[in-house]
Amino acid sequence: xxxxxxxxxxxxxxxxxxxxxxxxxxxxxxxxxxxxxxxxxxxxxxxxxxxxxxxxxxxxxxxxxxxxxxxxxxxxxxxxxxxxxxxxxxxxxxxxxxxxxxxxxxxxxxx
Numbered sequence: 001x002x003x004x005x006x007x008x009x010x011x012x013x014x015x016x017x018x019x020x021x022x023x024x025x026x027x028x029x030x031x032x033x034x035x036x037x038x039x040x041x042x043x044x045x046x047x048x049x050x051x052x053x054x055x056x057x058x059x060x061x062x063x064x065x066x067x068x069x070x071x072x073x074x075x076x077x078x079x080x081x082x083x084x085x086x087x088x089x090x091x092x093x094x095x096x097x098x099x100x101x102x103x104x105x106x107x108x109x110x111x
Contacts, residue, residue: 004042004070004073004074004076005073006047006069006073009044009046010040010044010045010046010047010072010076011046011047011048012046012047012048012084012086015036017048017084018048018050018086020038021036021038021048021084021086022036022086024038025037025038025084025086026038028108028109028111029088029108030104030105030107030108031090031097031104032089032092032093032096032101033087033088033089033090033093033104033105034087034088034090035086035087035088035105035108035109036083036085036086036088037080037083037084037085038083038084038085038086039082039083039084040082040083040084042082043081043082043100044082045076045079045080045081045082045083045085046084046085047069047072047084047085047086047087047088048084048085048086048087049065049069049086049089050086050087050088050089051064051065051069051088051089052088052089053089054090054091055089055091055092055093055094056094057065058092061089061094063094064089064093064094064096067096067101068087068089068101068105069100071098071101071102071105074086075102075106078106078109079109087105102108
């Protein structure tokens, strides 16, 4: 069983890395999220989250970020290896429940 933590090695942390992923990545869209997948030379699965102010106030944005990180943490074994993934939240996602987020992102990642 794989470790179910979300450490520093599994995060996209630098602006330069985000820009590289935006330029080289493949985009997949759904009603509430855009996922950008890009190859990663380090061999790690990494997650970046972008939630803009259009989603709502800070409380709502932070809640969405927590839900996205939790989805990544619990479903790492089903995600592709050595990929960087940036999840961008669209408007009005603050009312989604965790199950809704999981279902929608699982469908997106199957594509």
